[in-house]
Amino acid sequence: MASSLDTLLSQGIEELRLALDEAALRTWQTRWFGKTGEISQSLKRIAQIPAAERPEYGQKANAVKEHLQAAHDAALLVLQDNTLENDLAKGGIDITLPGRRSSPGRLHPSTQTLRKILGIFGELGFEPFTSHEVEEDEVNFGLLNMPAHHPARDMWDTFHTTRPGWILRTHTSPGQIHAMRRAAPGPLRVVLPGMCYRYEQITSRSEIMFHQVEGLAVGEKVHLTDLKGTLLAFIQRLFGDKRKIRLRSSYFPFTEPSMEVDMDCILCLGKGCGLCKKTGWLEILGAGMVHPTVLKNGGYDPETHSGFAFGLGVERIVMLLSGMDDIRHFWANDWRFLKQF
Numbered sequence: 001m002a003s004s005l006d007t008l009l010s011q012g013i014e015e016l017r018l019a020l021d022e023a024a025l026r027t028w029q030t031r032w033f034g035k036t037g038e039i040s041q042s043l044k045r046i047a048q049i050p051a052a053e054r055p056e057y058g059q060k061a062n063a064v065k066e067h068l069q070a071a072h073d074a075a076l077l078v079l080q081d082n083t084l085e086n087d088l089a090k091g092g093i094d095i096t097l098p099g100r101r102s103s104p105g106r107l108h109p110s111t112q113t114l115r116k117i118l119g120i121f122g123e124l125g126f127e128p129f130t131s132h133e134v135e136e137d138e139v140n141f142g143l144l145n146m147p148a149h150h151p152a153r154d155m156w157d158t159f160h161t162t163r164p165g166w167i168l169r170t171h172t173s174p175g176q177i178h179a180m181r182r183a184a185p186g187p188l189r190v191v192l193p194g195m196c197y198r199y200e201q202i203t204s205r206s207e208i209m210f211h212q213v214e215g216l217a218v219g220e221k222v223h224l225t226d227l228k229g230t231l232l233a234f235i236q237r238l239f240g241d242k243r244k245i246r247l248r249s250s251y252f253p254f255t256e257p258s259m260e261v262d263m264d265c266i267l268c269l270g271k272g273c274g275l276c277k278k279t280g281w282l283e284i285l286g287a288g289m290v291h292p293t294v295l296k297n298g299g300y301d302p303e304t305h306s307g308f309a310f311g312l313g314v315e316r317i318v319m320l321l322s323g324m325d326d327i328r329h330f331w332a333n334d335w336r337f338l339k340q341f
């Protein structure tokens with residue numbers, strides 16, 4: 001009986017030698033180690049063996065089983081090694097190829113330009129001041145010289161919140177009040193960046209949300225010429241030192257006098273083209289001398305102090321710098337658009 005185990009072992013080894021790929025090895029494994037395979041058959045045969053010989057038979061049968069399993073595992077390793085060698089020899093893997101570059105995120109074009117703008121004003125001595133996007137109606141309008149029912153409120157269509165008296169700020173100008181109240185009666189030179197919201201029809205030229213940068217300087221001797229010089233320096237740093245500006249009379253309730261600031265068209269250099277609607281000028285921002293009432297609301301004495309202020313739209317600047325013609329791209333989250341910046 002024990003000699004039949006020797007035959008079994010040599011037969012198993014022989015068949016293993018003929019298994020030349022992993023599929024053949026799996027077939028071998030089932031044939032020898034499956035539920036009804038040769039090994040379990042030979043273990044079952046122990047019942048027919050005279051009791052005296054059983055321990056010896058059992059030990060031997062187990063030794064054969066272990067031997068065959070080890071031979072199988074070794075054969076599998078060799079096969080796997082060979083497969084890898086072959087793949088490498090075929091050139092399937094070129095380990096000298098550079099890895100695939102992962103694509104990290106990048107800053108949104110508005111953020112890039114916002115930072116550039118803040119950088120320029122930083123050089124000019126303006127420090128950033130962060131105000132809030134949810135604002136009191138009283139600060140967004142009232143303290144900026146627009147009491148309830150003032151007709152000028154119509155210039156800003158407003159998103160209201162469920163909390164009475166609180167709105168989404170329609171411009172960054174209410175931040176002026178917070179900045180002045182913190183600094184008064186000392187001198188103040190700040191830029192206030194941030195998102196603003198307006199309840200408007202979305203078109204290629206107007207969005208319901210956009211960034212503004214507000215500027216504010218208050219002191220004992222702040223003049224209109226300081227405003228003009230600051231804005232010219234800013235525009236030349238952003239659009240090139242050949243740029244010219246002009247101030248056009250306008251109206252804002254929180255400044256007196258108020259003005260729109262234009263720069264000569266960057267496309268036709270003032271000759272007149274589609275971008276500047278044949279005027280030769282591009283409207284860049286609103287500005288003015290801080291209204292005495294607003295100075296007072298900010299905690300300054302308008303008899304001794306004066307100030308200038310301005311506000312510009314960041315997306316409009318990005319559009320001018322990049323030649324974009326549709327403001328809706330900004331919040332469409334289209335990667336094809338964003339990755340151009």
Ligand code: DAH
Pocket residue numbers: 170171172173214215252254255285286287288289309310311312
């Ligand atoms: N807040 C104005 C707007 O959103 C822009 C503006 C105009 C800001 C004149 C100013 C200013 O500080 O002096 O239309």
